């Protein structure tokens with residue numbers, strides 16, 4: 224088997240391989256030797272994978288991730304041309320595990336029709352102080368390389384925040400996902416202000432995911448609330464949500480008009496904080512789960528039936544329990560209550576969620592399709608009553624879907 228064929232084959236096998244870094248090292252060695260060989264011999268080009276037409280090779284290459292494409296482009300001049308085909312760089316999907324090339328070099332392949340950039344790392348390296356795969360000027364020049372970018376996903380990287388600022392991102396972005404991204408910045412205040420004016424910098428935003436970003440500061444909610452098109456907000460695992468209420472309540476009154484997905488799992492936020500969002504009529508999917516490291520919550524510091532019933536029509540207040548303290552809602556349009564259209568309600572591991580939540584969900588949440596009360600205080604009897612009355616709803620009780 225010739226070197227180039229071997230190179231391509233290794234590259235394709237790579238995702239299923241356990242020993243990625245070793246393979247990548249061998250591949251780099253291969254790349255060096257094969258480019259030497261193609262200069263000295265025509266034999267290589269006439270057989271094996273090189274007998275395939277450009278069109279066929281292009282189809283094969285479309286199955287590779289962008290990191291592999293980049294490595295492969297270094298193997299051979301013909302491969303460089305085919306790997307650089309614009310169609311392969313519309314949705315860029317870089318795997319940063321193992322020996323990742325600098326994204327600055329990959330950026331040479333970006334072009335005006337590049338709409339998606341995804342840089343994913345599954346292994347976090349505690350020894351690394353900053354991710355060398357993003358050189359500073361990557362973000363400074365991103366708007367030149369991909370001026371019409373729609374989606375930017377950077378996962379599990381450590382970024383140098385003086386370079387990574389919203390000003391540097393293309394204003395066309397609609398999806399910004401930064402789960403588990405750490406920022407290095409000497410100025411703490413600037414670091415926690417990354418999302419300041421996000422509504423002005425990225426006016427088309429529809430999806431923001433800052434899950435497990437400890438720099439996420441609740442005052443960013445004010446700017447996020449003003450993002451006119453924002454549909455999905457995920458801040459699961461953000462533990463720096465002190466003073467959440469003032470920002471969330473103001474933001475929810477003036478904004479979040481289109482928000483349909485809110486993920487607040489593992490944040491430790493409580494009833495009255497979540498209830499700020501009961502003014503957001505567009506909400507369809509709410510995710511709540513108690514973090515493992517918070518034990519023995521009193522009802523004031525936890526998520527209880529007060530939270531779930533705050534998403535409730537006023538007419539049903541007396542149906543559930545006379546003891547519950549309702550969080551008053553102000554009717555919109557001078558006095559008419561519009562129904563909530565919640566489709567997904569996940570409230571896991573909260574002792575303060577009881578049968579009242581099940582009764583409320585059964586009677587009031589008419590649009591509900593999915594309800595998860597795993598680890599809560601709901602009784603099997605009430606769960607069964609719920610399922611009989613609302614068979615169309617998938618009810619997850621203690622981790623399994625309840626059957627009729």
Ligand SMILES: [Zn+2]
Pocket residue numbers: 319323326342343344354356357380
């Ligand atoms: Zn990377």
Ligand SMILES: [Zn+2]
Pocket residue numbers: 532534535536539540543582583584586587
């Ligand atoms: Zn109700």
